[in-house]
Amino acid sequence: MDPIYQSLAAIVDTEHVSNRPEELYIYSFDLGTAEPHQPDYVVSPVTTEQIQEIVRLANRENIPVVPLGGGMSLAGLAVPLKGGILLDLKRMDRIIEVNEKARYAVLECGVSQGQLTSYLERHYPHLTHSEPGAPPAATIVGNVVIHGQGDLAQPYGFNSDMVNGLEVVLPTGEACRFGSCALGARWFTNHPLPDVGLFLGWCGATGIITKLSIRLLPAKRIRGVGRFVVDDEELVPEIMYKLTHTQMAEDIIAFSSAIPPFASMLQHFTVNIAADSEKELEMKQEIIWDDTLGEYIKKGDGAYLGFTRNLERPQISKTSDYKKGGGFEYVGSIMPIEKYPECYRKGREISERYNIPYTVTGRCIGAAHSMMFAWTYAFNRADPETINGARSALHETDRLVLELGGVIWKPGAYGQKLVLERLDPNTRELMKKIKGILDPKGIMNPGNWEIP
Amino acid sequence: MYDLIFDPDLCLHCRTQACLTKCQYIDIDGEAAQKEILKIARGEDSFVLHECATCYACEEYCTFGNHPFYLIAEKQEVLGISPVPRPLIRRAVNIGIPFRGQPEIKEINGPVLNIGAFSELKHLIQGKLFEGITPISTDERKMFHYFCQLMYLHYGRASVIKERLPGIIETIAKHKPMELICFHDECYGAYTSYCEAHGIDVPFKPIHFYEYLYNRLVELKGMIRPVSLKVAYQRPCSSRLSPDKHLFVGRIFDLIGAESVKREFVDENALCCAGAIEGQKLEGSRKRAAKQQQRNVEDMKNAGAQVCVFNCPACFQTLGEMVARNGIKPVHMSDLCRLAIGETPAGWR
Numbered sequence: 074m075d076p077i078y079q080s081l082a083a084i085v086d087t088e089h090v091s092n093r094p095e096e097l098y099i100y101s102f103d104l105g106t107a108e109p110h111q112p113d114y115v116v117s118p119v120t121t122e123q124i125q126e127i128v129r130l131a132n133r134e135n136i137p138v139v140p141l142g143g144g145m146s147l148a149g150l151a152v153p154l155k156g157g158i159l160l161d162l163k164r165m166d167r168i169i170e171v172n173e174k175a176r177y178a179v180l181e182c183g184v185s186q187g188q189l190t191s192y193l194e195r196h197y198p199h200l201t202h203s204e205p206g207a208p209p210a211a212t213i214v215g216n217v218v219i220h221g222q223g224d225l226a227q228p229y230g231f232n233s234d235m236v237n238g239l240e241v242v243l244p245t246g247e248a249c250r251f252g253s254c255a256l257g258a259r260w261f262t263n264h265p266l267p268d269v270g271l272f273l274g275w276c277g278a279t280g281i282i283t284k285l286s287i288r289l290l291p292a293k294r295i296r297g298v299g300r301f302v303v304d305d306e307e308l309v310p311e312i313m314y315k316l317t318h319t320q321m322a323e324d325i326i327a328f329s330s331a332i333p334p335f336a337s338m339l340q341h342f343t344v345n346i347a348a349d350s351e352k353e354l355e356m357k358q359e360i361i362w363d364d365t366l367g368e369y370i371k372k373g374d375g376a377y378l379g380f381t382r383n384l385e386r387p388q389i390s391k392t393s394d395y396k397k398g399g400g401f402e403y404v405g406s407i408m409p410i411e412k413y414p415e416c417y418r419k420g421r422e423i424s425e426r427y428n429i430p431y432t433v434t435g436r437c438i439g440a441a442h443s444m445m446f447a448w449t450y451a452f453n454r455a456d457p458e459t460i461n462g463a464r465s466a467l468h469e470t471d472r473l474v475l476e477l478g479g480v481i482w483k484p485g486a487y488g489q490k491l492v493l494e495r496l497d498p499n500t501r502e503l504m505k506k507i508k509g510i511l512d513p514k515g516i517m518n519p520g521n522w523e524i525p
Numbered sequence: 526m527y528d529l530i531f532d533p534d535l536c537l538h539c540r541t542q543a544c545l546t547k548c549q550y551i552d553i554d555g556e557a558a559q560k561e562i563l564k565i566a567r568g569e570d571s572f573v574l575h576e577c578a579t580c581y582a583c584e585e586y587c588t589f590g591n592h593p594f595y596l597i598a599e600k601q602e603v604l605g606i607s608p609v610p611r612p613l614i615r616r617a618v619n620i621g622i623p624f625r626g627q628p629e630i631k632e633i634n635g636p637v638l639n640i641g642a643f644s645e646l647k648h649l650i651q652g653k654l655f656e657g658i659t660p661i662s663t664d665e666r667k668m669f670h671y672f673c674q675l676m677y678l679h680y681g682r683a684s685v686i687k688e689r690l691p692g693i694i695e696t697i698a699k700h701k702p703m704e705l706i707c708f709h710d711e712c713y714g715a716y717t718s719y720c721e722a723h724g725i726d727v728p729f730k731p732i733h734f735y736e737y738l739y740n741r742l743v744e745l746k747g748m749i750r751p752v753s754l755k756v757a758y759q760r761p762c763s764s765r766l767s768p769d770k771h772l773f774v775g776r777i778f779d780l781i782g783a784e785s786v787k788r789e790f791v792d793e794n795a796l797c798c799a800g801a802i803e804g805q806k807l808e809g810s811r812k813r814a815a816k817q818q819q820r821n822v823e824d825m826k827n828a829g830a831q832v833c834v835f836n837c838p839a840c841f842q843t844l845g846e847m848v849a850r851n852g853i854k855p856v857h858m859s860d861l862c863r864l865a866i867g868e869t870p871a872g873w874r
Contacts, residue, residue, distance in 0.1 A: 304612040334619040339612055355815075362811050369610075376613035376804055377811055382846060 081116045084126045089117040100159045105402035106464040107149025112159035119164045121283040129246040137519045140277040142215030145207050147402045148485035150276045154520030175261045176289040177237045182214040201292035203232050214282050219483040220274050222445050224324040226438045233273045237263050237286035244512035260286030277518040279511045293347035300378035301342040306414040309340050313410050315365050317441040321357040323347050325437040331430035392432045398453030404470040405447045405482035412477050420448040427466040527687050527723040531596050533566040535589040544583040544593040565600050574606045579679045580797040581762040592722045601681030610806050614680045625666035630699045633659045637702035641712045642672040643838050649859045652868045654741050670696050673715035679801040698728045706732045714766025735773035738862050742780050748866040751782020757830035760795035761837030781865035786828035796821045800843035822851050834858050
């Protein structure tokens with residue numbers, strides 16, 4: 074019997090560790106275009122202590138460890154590029170605490186977006202969290218680790234800005250806490266202790282987040298989506314800027330796509346609006362549609378498309394239907410909103426070059442401080458040629474992001490390489506030192522943020 | 526291109542000018558109305574072209590069948606006076622473009638029910654009422670091959686209708702329908718009123734959905750148990766293109782034991798759902814639409830309606846949630862009829 078397998082089984086149990094090929098196969102790929110890589114073991118721990126033991130074992134044996142949440146990044150971030158132990162964290166799914174008055178929740182790392190949403194709707198209907206457009210199985214921690222954004226990004230920013238505290242198992246096996254919880258206090262703030270900031274954006278290459286305190290936000294009784302459309306992409310930045318000035322929206326997204334035809338070569342806005350009363354709702358609608366965007370309607374440059382109650386999550390995944398075989402992946406970027414027109418035009422050019430119907434989306438983050446702009450490419454999972462085409466389009470788009478002066482969001486291996494090539498040398502050196510100190514044997518999610 | 530058959534002499538000799546004097550959105554007397562409609566017929570600008578709510582009602586008000594609304598829509602396009610902003614027109618024109626391959630054509634040689642561009646609503650044509658009827662356009666991916674295009678009247682784009690409608694008719698005709706039951710008033714209006722007004726040939730016999738429902742209910746009379754509900758009917762704008770079929774609403778209600786509540790905005794005086802108004806360019810359109818919807822729903826409520834009956838999916842989408850919020854259950858006419866013969870529509874409580 075394999076001694077590593079036996080050691081892992083001793084830490085968890087035989088039901089939650091596997092080295093059977095059919096199970097390893099499932100963990101060898103994600104839903105994007107990344108090449109598959111098989112782990113040697115899959116283990117599903119249920120406590121922080123078990124994770125510590127597994128990491129210590131990996132250190133002793135010099136085996137890579139790759140943490141996996143919902144596996145929804147699409148960028149291959151949890152594909153075990155160098156094999157080793159894949160840590161499937163989904164069993165660690167306890168919502169440990171909801172502090173209603175201080176508006177935060179303490180969660181284990183396997184808690185999914187859908188789980189927290191339904192829990193809050195049932196027990197705390199006046200609280201919500203900033204839910205990304207990802208499927209409900211995506212985890213809260215996974216989204217925070219990649220600096221995700223959700224449907225409250227406009228007033229509150231990145232989800233990683235809403236972290237109140239972390240518990241992390243370091244690559245050498247120690248468990249550390251950050252934020253007020255590090256003093257044994259409640260998990261209510263990540264400030265004002267010295268900033269350590271070593272774990273977000275690293276894709277698990279510096280440690281495994283096991284617990285997280287995330288801010289909860291007021292949930293208004295009525296939440297809905299208003300829609301607006303313009304046919305000139307040059308108008309998008311100024312409209313976003315004006316909308317954020319009203320401070321009346323919860324989420325502002327602009328999008329355009331070749332399919333369905335109604336969206337083609339037009340820029341649609343979805344503007345989420347929330348209110349506790351009909352009076353508040355009408356006041357906000359009046360300010361947004363009549364006072365702020367009325368000038369575009371009057372001139373015939375923009376059109377109001379109505380308001381529907383209840384939220385609809387962005388459905389970029391529908392683009393996977395554009396080609397048979399249901400695959401899609403996107404390049405996300407963090408961009409100044411003024412770049413929207415150029416992002417849109419260049420995105421269409423790239424899509425046309427690879428014969429893929431174009432789909433672009435820009436979500437406003439903060440008061441127009443930036444946007445997450447994404448270019449999505451569909452492919453047929455059963456057709457290597459379309460996969461290669463999509464991969465080439467993705468790589469070209471990674472390069473475009475940097476040419477346009479943006480930052481690639483959750484870059485895969487190719488994008489990370491591009492970023493590291495252009496990164497300020499002193500910053501790169503610091504990152505290398507940090508990684509070396511925290512992970513001296515280089516076992517944590519190797520292939521990600523590796524600095525030669 | 527097909528030309529609208531419009532006779533200005535009929536307007537000259539009209540004593541009422543009801544097309545405009547009865548309009549619920551424009552305040553005008555008979556004398557001014559005659560001047561304005563003749564100006565429009567001559568291709569001159571008129572405030573009517575700018576303020577038209579595109580509710581289609583003047584098609585019904587005109588007792589001569591002279592098609593004042595088709596005229597207004599045509600002249601809006603010719604004079605570049607679009608009722609809605611440019612991006613909304615582009616969006617709407619794009620909507621009707623089929624993009625998922627060609628439809629599967631099967632020759633039916635019998636009665637056919639055309640769901641048009643509402644394939645996702647095929648659950649509304651199930652049960653005994655529709656036994657023996659072959660539906661077409663049930664595939665959401667192909668439904669725009671069956672889209673009657675009349676929607677473009679709301680956008681001042683009659684040219685799109687004229688360009689595309691003959692092709693749609695050709696596609697339907699390939700199924701060899703003996704009769705074409707039109708799920709939506711708008712399709713029926715397209716293949717009867719609009720085609721007739723423009724000399725477009727229609728090689729099949731269109732049947733109004735309500736006429737079909739009524740006749741089928743008569744066949745199933747033994748199964749009918751009175752629904753005993755107080756109902757308000759949301760009359761769609763497209764029903765103005767076939768006012769002779771509107772009487773089937775009352776006949777169906779009588780047959781199934783639904784009590785049509787006494788209300789102000791009913792029959793000829795019905796208010797449209799205002800879905801087309803809220804997107805218009807005219808300043809204040811969003812608020813005007815909201816106020817009209819409120820008046821409409823208040824009227825239903827005050828009359829004691831328990832149920833609001835829809836035919837038009839767009840009206841349902843625009844008003845359904847609002848009537849529900851006001852304690853009135855929104856229901857499609859076919860579901861109400863199914864209820865009367867002992868079937869339970871999905872979601873009915």
